[in-house]
């Protein structure tokens with residue numbers, strides 16, 4: 001039984017847009033609202049027990065703007081599957097799969113940090129690499145590579161630091 | 174013997190006693206630099222090589238690397254400084270007791286280097302005053318040792334005793350360029366005796 005057949009059998013009766021081989025890997029295209037149902041079938045019926053990554057592709061200025069991609073690995077069958085969905089740029093929102101694969105929590109946080117995709121149902125979706133109060137999503141195509149005021153948070157901190165130590169404040173202000 | 178305080182208050186016209194005290198203090202300072210190795214990425218490996226036995230900065234009295242900033246007076250920023258790390262780097266600098274010097278090792282810490290990016294500080298002189306910039310990606314340990322020798326030359330020209338009489342000279346922050354400039358007392362002269370002029374380019378020859 002090939003991977004494609006196993007995936008197709010597992011997806012029997014579950015709503016999805018397409019299932020085909022792409023680059024030697026079965027790829028499932030789903031609409032955003034069916035994500036959780038498809039994932040549950042993959043986890044429970046096709047034996048995909050490991051999440052490899054969660055990431056996004058920004059197709060700015062196309063609409064729907066983002067493609068969210070998941071890759072899964074089955075350690076018992078030694079094969080992989082890819083799931084993707086298109087979400088709108090204004091409210092990029094998909095269901096979180098942390099309930100099925102707890103390890104996706106970090107990948108989803110990274111994807112949120114870099115693309116601003118909101119994973120509904122994620123416990124504690126916050127910045128992973130960028131500072132806490134950062135207010136841009138750096139991997140979006142409309143973000144300039146030199147950043148928007150990259151030193152803003154540091155300067156804020158620096159102002160507080162100088163207020164705490166008045167000795168040095170006159171010269172460095 | 175000159176007087177303790179120069180009569181006309183002019184900076185260069187200090188008495189014999191003051192210059193001799195300066196000389197002794199500087200001699201002590203320059204031969205016992207204690208580096209604070211702020212190894213942030215790949216340059217940190219070259220820094221370790223420099224401290225290790227092969228390049229051996231113990232020959233110049235600077236081998237006592239301490240991981241507490243309270244015990245150091247030479248900060249070597251070796252690596253890519255991100256804006257997220259900048260707060261920590263500045264805190265470490267503030268915790269070092271005066272007098273203190275900073276070497277920006279590698280192009281990353283000198284100017285941001287190849288990381289023309291939203292996350293990388295475009296030169297550590299945006300957050301701290303820097304004495305010496307060492308080019309290279311990474312610089313060879315000999316280049317950093319050369320920087321330490323240049324720093325020793327620079328320390329020789331400082332006037333610590335005079336500072337004591339005249340008050341501290343602060344490092345200036347230029348909010349236009351967002352860069353620190355070293356205080357005048359630490360300034361490097363604009364020409365160096367061993368400076369070699371580059372050969373004339375094709376445009377000048379024609």
Ligand code: SF4
Nearest residue numbers: 215216252279281310
């Ligand atoms: S200058 Fe080069 S070697 Fe040094 S930290 Fe930057 S990238 Fe790494």
